[in-house]
Amino acid sequence: xxxxxxxxxxxxxxxxxxxxxxxxxxxxxxxxxxxxxxxxxxxxxxxxxxxxxxxxxxxxxxxxxxxxxxxxxxxxxxxxxxxxxxxxxxxxxxxxxxxxxxxxxxxxxxxxxxxxxxxxxxxxxxxxxxxxxxxxxxxxxxxxxxxxxxxxxxxxxxxxxxxxxxxxxxxxxxxxxxxxxxxxxxxxxxxxxxxxxxxxxxxxxxxxxxxxxxxxxxxxxxxxxxxxxxxxxxxxxxxxxxxxxxxxxxxxxxxxxxxxxxxxxxxxxxxxxxxxxxxxxxxxxxxxxxxxxxxxxxxxxxxxxxxxxxxxxxxxxxxxxxxxxxxxxxxxxxxxxxxxxxxxxxxxxxxxxxxxxxxxxxxxxxxxxxxxxxxxxxxxxxxxxxxxxxxxxxxxxxxxxxxxxxxxxxxxxxxxxxxxxxxxxxxxxxxxxxxxxxxxxxxxxxxxxxxxxxxx
Ligand SMILES: Nc1ncnc2c1ncn2[C@@H]1O[C@H](COP(=O)(O)OP(=O)(O)OP(=O)(O)O)[C@@H](O)[C@H]1O
Numbered sequence: 001x002x003x004x005x006x007x008x009x010x011x012x013x014x015x016x017x018x019x020x021x022x023x024x025x026x027x028x029x030x031x032x033x034x035x036x037x038x039x040x041x042x043x044x045x046x047x048x049x050x051x052x053x054x055x056x057x058x059x060x061x062x063x064x065x066x067x068x069x070x071x072x073x074x075x076x077x078x079x080x081x082x083x084x085x086x087x088x089x090x091x092x093x094x095x096x097x098x099x100x101x102x103x104x105x106x107x108x109x110x111x112x113x114x115x116x117x118x119x120x121x122x123x124x125x126x127x128x129x130x131x132x133x134x135x136x137x138x139x140x141x142x143x144x145x146x147x148x149x150x151x152x153x154x155x156x157x158x159x160x161x162x163x164x165x166x167x168x169x170x171x172x173x174x175x176x177x178x179x180x181x182x183x184x185x186x187x188x189x190x191x192x193x194x195x196x197x198x199x200x201x202x203x204x205x206x207x208x209x210x211x212x213x214x215x216x217x218x219x220x221x222x223x224x225x226x227x228x229x230x231x232x233x234x235x236x237x238x239x240x241x242x243x244x245x246x247x248x249x250x251x252x253x254x255x256x257x258x259x260x261x262x263x264x265x266x267x268x269x270x271x272x273x274x275x276x277x278x279x280x281x282x283x284x285x286x287x288x289x290x291x292x293x294x295x296x297x298x299x300x301x302x303x304x305x306x307x308x309x310x311x312x313x314x315x316x317x318x319x320x321x322x323x324x325x326x327x328x329x330x331x332x333x334x335x336x337x338x339x340x341x342x343x344x345x346x347x348x349x350x351x352x353x354x355x356x357x358x359x360x361x362x363x364x365x366x367x368x369x370x371x372x373x374x375x376x377x378x379x380x381x382x383x384x385x386x387x388x389x390x391x392x393x394x395x396x397x398x399x400x401x402x403x404x405x406x407x408x409x410x411x412x413x414x415x416x417x418x419x420x421x422x423x424x425x426x427x428x429x430x431x432x433x434x435x436x437x438x439x440x441x442x443x444x445x446x447x448x449x450x451x452x453x454x455x456x
Pocket of ligand 1: 179182
């Protein structure tokens with residue numbers, strides 16, 4: 001940890017309550033805390049004193065009230081001292097502004113109302129980054145195990161990569177939105193690997209596969225004897241992820257009862273395992289993802305707005321593959337190299353007509369569909385040049401058929417019946433893997449295995 005005890009901190013906010021609260025909190029932690037209500041006095045203050053960290057309000061109530069006063073003052077500070085470490089204090093819902101401020105050179109941001117431990121943690125990390133920079137080193141966040149590669153040259157993906165870079169070393173909760181197979185889990189891993197929590201666990205939970213009855217035991221854990229099958233104590237996912245990152249995938253699919261329980265945990269920052277009376281404090285960074293239109297669900301009261309506010313401090317939207325011009329070819333070559341190696345074959349090239357076919361396809365299953373298509377093509381291909389016929393596209397691109405029960409007229413092998421049923425349910429659910437898996441009574445992993453088995 002950086003030597004917080006020697007730090008000089010400035011707090012600029014036009015709310016007297018905020019200044020008072022921060023002074024009380026910080027005065028026992030750092031060497032000096034200066035508070036200032038009037039941002040106009042900032043230039044003079046910076047000339048007279050040297051501060052290690054500046055807490056700056058993003059939402060000054062000024063006559064101008066452009067919503068950008070914080071950014072204005074951030075620029076002024078950085079103009080005077082480009083090494084200044086500024087932590088912005090921002091309100092809920094100011095996601096875009098928060099990200100913009102990171103782009104502009106802010107060190108981090110905290111969201112009002114803050115938790116004191118969180119604020120102190122952010123202060124420690126900012127000082128640590130500052131010291132490493134002064135020593136000429138790189139920050140821990142950018143060097144640790146950064147083995148997750150997100151490929152893409154499209155403008156859309158460049159924007160995503162930029163956001164990851166900026167947001168990863170902060171403690172912000174992140175909500176990742178995007179269709180199935182667009183790389184949401186990959187982004188979550190990249191955020192973790194580039195964060196200060198990189199050495200700690202990354203725990204992924206498929207919320208779409210959790211029933212109401214499993215929810216609490218899986219997430220909060222249980223004590224021996226809490227229910228018939230509880231033969232020993234088992235930590236929940238929140239506890240297993242302690243110190244690290246908890247990734248809640250398919251969060252848009254959880255029931256109202258689960259939403260309420262999750263909200264309580266996130267608000268109180270503690271979980272109580274089943275069969276126990278002792279709450280355990282929660283120390284996780286939360287990343288969530290969904291392919292559901294979560295804001296539409298909220299507008300129809302099917303998803304709690306207060307829960308969205310808890311999880312979406314920053315949002316990253318992954319565009320569908322069909323909108324990422326240029327990335328199809330890049331990814332196809334990448335997967336071709338991987339699967340050629342895996343199958344002990346030389347790395348193939350793509351015939352020009354094949355590339356045309358791949359670029360024309362609309363990829364409803366996104367990068368995952370492309371990955372499987374290339375793998376199949378490599379296995380099936382005769383020569384070392386992949387031809388258009390090596391790529392036959394899945395049932396997901398076929399227009400959805402009316403969802404009638406499937407009854408074969410003539411006897412069919414069981415394997416065929418399984419294949420046909422999966423295709424039908426997939427079509428009915430417009431290619432949505434979670435809903436299809438749920439309807440078929442399978443986990444998403446089990447469904448993916450079958451899609452592979454049946455070449456769908
Ligand atoms: N930009 C990318 N570069 C390299 N590989 C990628 C990229 N995007 C996705 N992939 C690969 O595609 C596959 C699907 O990605 P991932 O599982 O992260 O998608 P997802 O959006 O979480 O899917 P789902 O919604 O179905 O859970 C993975 O094997 C991942 O490694």
